Amino acid sequence: AKRGLDKLVASRDNLPAAPTFDPKDMLEEIDQAISHDALEWHWQPKVDLRDGRVLGFEALVRWRHPRSGNIPADQLIRTVEQSPLLETFTNQCLDTVLSQFARIQHKVDGAAIAINVSARMLERPTFVDSVVELIECHRIAPERVTLELTETALITNPSQAKRVIERLHEHKIPLSIDDFGAGFTSFGYLREFAISEIKIDRSFISRFTESRFDQSLVNSLVVLCESLGIPLVAEGVETPETQELLVSLGCNAGQGYGICKPMPYDDVLDWMDTWRN
Ligand code: C2E
Ligand code: CA
Ligand code: CA
Ligand code: CA
Numbered sequence: 001a002k003r004g005l006d007k008l009v010a011s012r013d014n015l016p017a018a019p020t021f022d023p024k025d026m027l028e029e030i031d032q033a034i035s036h037d038a039l040e041w042h043w044q045p046k047v048d049l050r051d052g053r054v055l056g057f058e059a060l061v062r063w064r065h066p067r068s069g070n071i072p073a074d075q076l077i078r079t080v081e082q083s084p085l086l087e088t089f090t091n092q093c094l095d096t097v098l099s100q101f102a103r104i105q106h107k108v109d110g111a112a113i114a115i116n117v118s119a120r121m122l123e124r125p126t127f128v129d130s131v132v133e134l135i136e137c138h139r140i141a142p143e144r145v146t147l148e149l150t151e152t153a154l155i156t157n158p159s160q161a162k163r164v165i166e167r168l169h170e171h172k173i174p175l176s177i178d179d180f181g182a183g184f185t186s187f188g189y190l191r192e193f194a195i196s197e198i199k200i201d202r203s204f205i206s207r208f209t210e211s212r213f214d215q216s217l218v219n220s221l222v223v224l225c226e227s228l229g230i231p232l233v234a235e236g237v238e239t240p241e242t243q244e245l246l247v248s249l250g251c252n253a254g255q256g257y258g259i260c261k262p263m264p265y266d267d268v269l270d271w272m273d274t275w276r277n
């Protein structure tokens with residue numbers, strides 16, 4: 001019964017399919033949502049799969065549309081990425097999440113905060129400066145703010161990506177490669193870029209216990225990451241079986257509904273208390 005309930009909560013968080021919008025109308029509404037502070041970020045814990053220690057949280061955008069209900073994050077992000085709103089959206093995301101994190105950073109046992117960044121932001125000349133400024137302004141140690149970028153960002157314009165990543169590195173801001181293995185993975189950039197974490201794409205984890213292929217893949221990534229000294233994180237950990245198998249293959253960090261669903265910011269400290277006890 002507990003499982004069933006969890007499923008229900010999961011699907012509620014995962015949001016019912018939203019009607020398709022005319023992209024132009026949608027942009028206007030997103031613009032409104034940004035200026036009315038109507039976007040929220042839910043937090044999903046990332047834990048050590050062996051002992052449950054909380055390593056960090058990932059902030060995931062949530063938009064409850066006044067008439068259409070919850071709009072899936074992917075859909076929102078796809079629209080924003082192709083529009084002039086991207087910069088405003090990103091700044092709002094950083095400002096909201098960092099100010100929230102600043103308020104509880106001393107109560108979360110050294111856990112970090114991870115923020116998703118669109119590849120296209122790397123093209124903005126002011127991107128690094130504004131991230132650095134916001135982190136300073138909220139008095140957060142830069143080591144505790146991870147930026148999650150997908151591989152596409154690194155592949156479309158490698159020389160530009162390299163410059164941005166070097167600057168982030170100079171400022172001690174960790175960079176995580178999101179959805180690793182989902183796209184056109186090129187191992188070259190693991191050598192080129194200063195990368196602090198790799199997140200294996202959920203598609204390799206979801207049928208993991210049944211798939212010898214996915215297990216071998218995770219196994220080789222564990223070996224690769226260990227020799228490069230890059231922490232590996234599994235996303236989409238939904239069951240205890242998956243969690244156990246990951247640990248037995250040497251993948252020690254993970255996120256997923258089986259551990260905790262993304263939750264409103266206001267619930268984070270209560271969750272920490274129950275999780276620790
Ligand atoms: P992502 O960065 O790969 O985030 C992980 C997605 O998987 C999230 O979906 C999360 O809710 C979901 N998830 C977590 N655990 C599980 C699990 O065990 N099973 C399953 N089936 N799903 C799980 P969400 O929140 O809908 O976000 C979708 C994508 O939208 C994110 O993928 C990210 O690429 C993007 N996104 C979300 N928030 C932001 C943001 O603030 N800024 C940017 N640029 N992109 C964002
Ligand atoms: Ca992510
Ligand atoms: Ca991901
Ligand atoms: Ca994804």
